[in-house]
Amino acid sequence: MLKKINLILFGIVVLALLLRIVGITHSFPFIFHPDEPTVVRSALGIRFDPNPGHFDWPHLFIYQNYFLFMFFSKIRDILAAVGLKSVVSSLSPIIWDDYLIFYLLTRLFAALLGAFTVIPVFYAAKNLFGIKAGYFSALAMSIMPFHVWHSHYSLVDVPMAFWVASAMYFCTRILKEESLKNYLLAGVLIGFAASTKYNGGLAVLMISLAHFYRVKKIDKSLLLVVYSGLVAIVGFILGTPYSLLDFDTFIRTDSPRGALWQFTNVGSLPLGDHIFSFVRSLFSTLFEDMGYTFTAVFIGFFIYLLADKFILKKYKPANYILFFYVVALFLIYYISGFEKARSHYFLFIVPFITVILGYFSKFLYEIVVNKKLVNLILVIVFFLPMLFSLKNTITFYRKDTRVIAYEWLKNSIKDNNYLLYDSSQFEPVLNKFKNTQKEKGYQKANEIKNLNGSGYIIYNYENGESLIEGAYTEVFRIGNYLRNGPNIIIYEI
Template identity: 45%
Template sequence: MLNKTTKALIIIFCVGLVLRLVGITNAFPFIFHPDEPTIIRSALGVRFNLNPGHFDWPHFYIYLNYFIYMVFAKLRDLLSILNLKDVVYFTFPIIWDDKLIFYLITRIITALFGTLTIIPMYLTGKNLFNKKTGIFAAGAVAIVPLHIWYSHYALADIPMMFFASMAIYYCTKILFLKNTKNYLLAGFFIGLSATTKYNGVLVAIPLILAHILRVFSEKDEKFFRFEGIENLIYAGISSMIAFIIGTPYAVLDFNTFIRTDGPKGALWQFTNVGSVGFLERIKNFVNIIFIQFNENMGYSFLILFILAILFVLIRVVKTHKIFEHKDLLFLIISTLVLVYYMCGVAKTRSHYFLVVYPLIILAAVGFLETILEFTKFKYSKILLAVVFIVPLYFAVRTSFIFYQEDTRVQFYKWLSINILKNTTIYYDSGDLNPLFEDNKYKSKKVNSDSIIPINSIFVISDSVNNKFRLIKFFDNTLRKGPVINVYEVIK
């Protein structure tokens, strides 16, 4: 018979998976995200050359998808051999649509990685605090809006966060126990995280901080003893082994790997993001912490994280015990150091910071449980409901947005029904390029102030033109895609 904890985790898993699978085919038959083809085309290309030939992204997720594609292809062939193709095709025709099926497979894999992240989050919360906090952490990551958003794409960010969460789990073990095994496993998962997406290597910072905090909080350890540094070296070796396992051509094609002159090289990624000065870094830091994280995490968890910082500071001042709440201290310092470091680049896109999300969530729910235990709060259930209902609302909203048809797909369907194929379509946004790649319509991309010939259709996204007659409007409220205005150019 299942215990309460297992039942809770199963419910959380199911809720998280549903939130990530609803709308998983968004925008089909088009692929609008510019990065999605990278994984799919590279994975399919492995059939002909084991070396993808580019290191703008590491290769582990490419190889994983290639393996799954091959298994899928064998199973699909088996359906034909067993004369079941017609039966299955009637219900799931997409299985035989090679232009879309591999995108769908990778999106589903990403969604599964996103949902499975509840496991390391539960284990870490339990290890740092207790089982209840582990459940809180699992529930929190299941409903974080940005995590759900990127779980809908065939991208490497969410799998990277899964491995980063596993690494953080072993980092928290290092925080309390000097055990070489934990260093090796933390290093190995850091390597897997980095070989999935490069910024996963940043989890090395929490590992080092966990080591430092344990050494300084334990009287029987000294920081400069070799046996202490030795474990960090083992972790580094373990992470390099894991990275090379996932991206072997980083060694076998080293000259391409270290190129900085274009996206084929890994080091190009680090030069491409740019850098900023101290004042701009501080501005980025404040913006990321107080605005970006707040919106992308559903408000509650970021508020709790800020309160956790204040709580730890007050306790340190009041008790003069720096390590009284070593668990929260580790999570807070790791988060702030990582965010400060990452804010030193010119491009601070929201998904770059997913590697930090496990730390923020754990600090938030850890503080929540600490306060509930510390104060024996009478209305704890009401507080818990408020904390989780707010991000849950935004989580459901995110899934609903993906469930809704993209405005560009709406526009294309309308175009197919209402506009003759010999009509020339003029449009002003690169967001619409994929719609015209099939050459079904004559089309030309122009600027908003270009001269548009008479008897043509002019499509403008995200702006208005008063010179022509508006014949159709597509609103992007609670749906993906730009606002689209369709004008008829007449005398």
């Protein structure tokens, strides 16, 4: 039985890996996401100063990448020392590309953590609800659309979700047994989550909630919660030691260098707007990010559970499921109170939602006699998120429109050509062309033409329409269907 369990779980992990690793070199040779360079540059900077010097993000992910980079560099040095550099570089030239290789490594690291989040999710659901719930929870985690999307970047949200999911597993053990080990491990893992991204510290709520869910009174066992909290602080400091060693910078609020700046920067909404934002997050942001059917089940099953408890009283769902709902809904409500509540802020809530989805799947098999109907329902529930995740992966696998435009321009541009553009999205590409004259805005094109100048207008068009069509000769066009980047038309001046 153990081999069967491991084989199925292994297959789900492989699926998660494929969805996240295929297309991992997207946008190369460019880095278009503004936050990825922060991770890479900070990690490489540790060679010269162990203090990254800024606390807009905590430092655990930066240090992990530093050790990853140094380990890779040692391996690369060994390959060169034994005379294999030319062979290896001919097979994989990026290995000796000191600009791109570190972005590739850190993206792969983030993608691996994203895929491996499936494992603690599986064991958390299995521990409380059984093997079947574990499998469906793991499958939901593996194909969660926005998690798949975000796992293609070297950013901190996906690694934070891994630590939160790992802590969640030990909280499921706290729900069932009193063991100091579970409290300490849950605490240190939440400390690591907070040391990856500050929002991860909010998950500390689940330790006390799990404790009182089991104990239901205040007694000497409350010390276990205290120990867990103390260990969480230790875990945070281990990952971000300069929060103590450079405390004055850490508590700054006047610039992104300080951690407290982050908390003031996101802003907060008044109560009325907060409630509206909470509803919008549930029925808009999460609906889109989780592939519609997952969110529909998350909300619909909660309504059913309330109705069954207070009105129907027909079935007796496992009480433990309410633990996941309380944590998930509290975190969604809290995050939605930010003035800037961006989609990726909700990523660390995904593990709780996937356990709910896994239990829902098992629950259907228990209460519905017609198993073919259950299978049909679950195919519908899981199909749409899987489709969106495949779409995301294919989008990353296909070249970014800006990379395609760059390749065309590289073969067309001559020295002293003018390059006019209407969007800052094109600047990383156009900066590659040194012997050209670049200017934002296409209004100067007529003046250049009258002076017998030559060049190109790189134009970002929306909804398939161009505002300057007809005035200049179109020489190249690329749409962004199943591609990252804007729709682009290139006109000749």
